[in-house]
Amino acid sequence: MATLSIQHIDKIYDNNVQAVFDFNLDVKDGELIVLVGPSGCGKSTTLRMVAGLEDISAGKLLLDGKDITQTPAKDRDMAMVFQSYALYGHMTIYENMAFSLTLRKENPNVIHKKVLAAAEILGLTSQLNKKPAQLSGGQRQRVAMGRSIVRNPKVFLFDEPLSNLDAKLRGATRREILLLHKRLQATMMYVTHDQTEALTLADRIVCMSMGHVQQVGTPLELYDSPNNVFVASFIGLPPMNFFDVRVDGDKLTGKGFTVGLTPEEKAELRGYEGKEITLGVRPENIVEGSDFKAAVTNSENLGMNTLVYGNVGGTGVKVTAKLKGWKNYRVGDTASFSFNRKHFFDKETTNAIRGGK
Amino acid sequence: MTEMDDRTIQRDRMRFIKNTASSSLAILGILFNVFYFVSIYQSDVGTYYYKILIGVSIVYNLIFMLAVFLSSEGVKNYQKNYSYLLAVIGIGQIVRVFILPMQAHSATTMVGGAEVLVMGGGQFAWTVGCLLISAVCLLASAVINLVKCKELADHMKTLEANKA
Numbered sequence: 001m002a003t004l005s006i007q008h009i010d011k012i013y014d015n016n017v018q019a020v021f022d023f024n025l026d027v028k029d030g031e032l033i034v035l036v037g038p039s040g041c042g043k044s045t046t047l048r049m050v051a052g053l054e055d056i057s058a059g060k061l062l063l064d065g066k067d068i069t070q071t072p073a074k075d076r077d078m079a080m081v082f083q084s085y086a087l088y089g090h091m092t093i094y095e096n097m098a099f100s101l102t103l104r105k106e107n108p109n110v111i112h113k114k115v116l117a118a119a120e121i122l123g124l125t126s127q128l129n130k131k132p133a134q135l136s137g138g139q140r141q142r143v144a145m146g147r148s149i150v151r152n153p154k155v156f157l158f159d160e161p162l163s164n165l166d167a168k169l170r171g172a173t174r175r176e177i178l179l180l181h182k183r184l185q186a187t188m189m190y191v192t193h194d195q196t197e198a199l200t201l202a203d204r205i206v207c208m209s210m211g212h213v214q215q216v217g218t219p220l221e222l223y224d225s226p227n228n229v230f231v232a233s234f235i236g237l238p239p240m241n242f243f244d245v246r247v248d249g250d251k252l253t254g255k256g257f258t259v260g261l262t263p264e265e266k267a268e269l270r271g272y273e274g275k276e277i278t279l280g281v282r283p284e285n286i287v288e289g290s291d292f293k294a295a296v297t298n299s300e301n302l303g304m305n306t307l308v309y310g311n312v313g314g315t316g317v318k319v320t321a322k323l324k325g326w327k328n329y330r331v332g333d334t335a336s337f338s339f340n341r342k343h344f345f346d347k348e349t350t351n352a353i354r355g356g357k
Numbered sequence: 358m359t360e361m362d363d364r365t366i367q368r369d370r371m372r373f374i375k376n377t378a379s380s381s382l383a384i385l386g387i388l389f390n391v392f393y394f395v396s397i398y399q400s401d402v403g404t405y406y407y408k409i410l411i412g413v414s415i416v417y418n419l420i421f422m423l424a425v426f427l428s429s430e431g432v433k434n435y436q437k438n439y440s441y442l443l444a445v446i447g448i449g450q451i452v453r454v455f456i457l458p459m460q461a462h463s464a465t466t467m468v469g470g471a472e473v474l475v476m477g478g479g480q481f482a483w484t485v486g487c488l489l490i491s492a493v494c495l496l497a498s499a500v501i502n503l504v505k506c507k508e509l510a511d512h513m514k515t516l517e518a519n520k521a
Contacts, residue, residue: 094373108374109366115373128373 002064002077002154002187003029004050009059011045011211019045021211023059027155030185036198037208037234043191044159046208050189051080051157063154079148080157083164085140087132087147093119094128097146111150118149121183122176138169145180158190162197174200195235199223207231229350232280232343238307238320240343241286243279247272252279256313257292259339269344269353277353280343283307286321289338294319299329310335368512375433376505382498383429383443387422389491390450394418396484400461400476407464410457421446425495432502435509440499447495450488458484 004027011020020042027033035043048054050061052073061069068076087096094115101111119125122142132140141161148156158177162170178201181188192198198205199219207214207222207230215227226232232240245254247269250261261269269277294310297318306327310319321337329335344353398411425446431439461476461484476484 092373108370109363112366112370112373116369 003027004155004187004189005060005062005065006046006050007060007062009046009049009061010057011042011049011054012057019211020049023213025206025213025216027187027189030187031203032181032188032190032201033204033206034190034192034198034202035206035208036192036195037214038193041208042211043193043208047080047157047159047189047191050155051078052076053080077153078155078157079151079153080159081141081144081148081161083160085132085144085164087140087143089132092129092131093124093135093143096132096143097150100147100151114150114152115146118146121149121180122146136169137165138173141165141173142176145177149184154187156186156188158188160192161190162192162194177201195237199235207234209234225352225354226280226343227352229278229280229345232345232352236282238283238322240280240282241319243281243312243317244276244347245279246276247274249273254279254312255317256315259291265342265344272344272353276347278345278347278350280345281339282341282343283320283322285339285341286319286323286337287340288323288336290336291338293334293336296329296331296333296335298331299327301326308335365512368508371435371505371509371512376435376502377433379432379498379502379505380429382494382501383425383432386447386450386491386494386498387425389487389494390418390421390425393484393487393491396480396487397457397461399480402461402464402475403466407460410460414457429498432498435502435506437503437506440502440506443495443499443502447492447499450492450495454485454488458488
């Protein structure tokens with residue numbers, strides 16, 4: 001397999017619109033990198049630049065240390081799986097999977113062995129004589145992956161491969177991709193706007209917004225130590241709650257509530273005494289307690305959890321809590337909550353506050 | 358990889374790859390038949406019997422093209438019975454050499470007061486050649502398909518035996 005080094009890459013279109021700004025990333029051998037972000041953040045553009053489908057305006061792209069910035073897509077030894085599958089409808093699954101190798105004029109017997117091996121991995125052996133139209137969306141996406149596998153590329157690129165599938169199939173296919181990655185130990189880059197896919201698949205996640213990389217890290221790092229308000233709000237479902245608060249000694253005073261700070265939290269906020277900051281609290285870090293009260297505006301029982309939406313102290317400041325178990329809150333009830341984990345962000349820069357570091 | 362392995366793989370490929378060799382040969386057979394009838398319809402012996410034969414030939418050509426096209430699709434999918442149909446039609450093409458072309462080649466007509474052959478030597482050779490090439494294509498298509506069908510059937514039996 002291969003290592004990929006993306007160095008200071010920019011993408012500027014002919015109309016001077018810049019889609020990607022100074023993208024830097026070193027992808028290790030066998031690593032699965034997920035690019036995540038909202039629509040239009042430049043993640044697909046980045047992937048297409050890596051694939052060679054878009055020109056790189058500035059910067060360098062190295063594959064195994066070799067500069068491939070100007071190398072045409074066909075010579076990059078990368079395989080891309082698209083959201084739309086891009087299968088040939090008039091060909092059978094076998095022919096679709098064999099097509100790229102046939103074009104390369106490889107030995108038909110070798111092609112046969114590779115196609116059968118890929119079909120075996122993907123559980124498509126019994127479907128090889130069928131046409132794509134006879135398969136479900138998930139199976140078609142597996143064929144698209146199989147077409148990549150037979151090429152034995154150095155890097156696999158996935159551009160939102162599960163977006164066309166329904167929720168159930170998406171979950172199943174996601175697990176298959178993960179198994180495939182473990183089995184092939186291949187270097188993969190995967191683009192999605194779905195944070196669940198990102199968190200479950202990635203070795204490392206690259207979170208992007210407006211063409212800028214916001215944070216690169218493991219799923220736990222992004223979830224537990226977000227770099228800024230954007231990452232904190234994008235990763236996690238339901239999204240993190242944000243409150244404008246002031247640091248008053250060993251407590252935080254917000255609109256309609258006051259919460260105490262632990263000595264560690266106080267140390268973390270050193271230098272922010274008397275200043276306004278943004279307090280972030282994940283819904284799952286809110287528990288029933290006595291720190292503040294909220295008027296319940298909605299309650300959703302999900303079986304294992306209950307989502308409670310409310311207004312803090314009748315101020316209009318919204319809060320979402322994900323409580324464990326089945327809770328019977330009704331609209332208009334008053335709920336009492338506490339925070340058991342807090343994230344602090346600088347109000348001006350929106351960057352995370354980490355003990356003045 | 359040993360030679361035996363290669364042969365086994367070649368046979369196994371037939372499970373997924375269509376028999377394009379037989380199919381293409383059958384289509385080629387149709388093509389040369391078209392060349393044949395374009396050529397033969399340029400000749401007119403002038404007898405009522407010959408005109409009847411031309412009429413029958415037109416109908417036969419339509420049936421021929423339909424049957425061979427269907428057979429080409431059949432052999433593409435390794436269907437044995439279409440081989441027999443192609444073989445019969447191929448033999449029919451050889452027989453056809455002795456019907457219209459022979460009559461046209463042996464008949465004469467008056468052009469400008471001189472007696473000339475209805476079908477000259479060159480045209481005769483071309484017409485007969487087309488028919489014979491068409492026949493060879495159809496027969497080859499049939500034979501190739503029969504051989505492949507047998508190989509595939511044997512291979513499937515082996516696979517099933519291995520499964521069991």
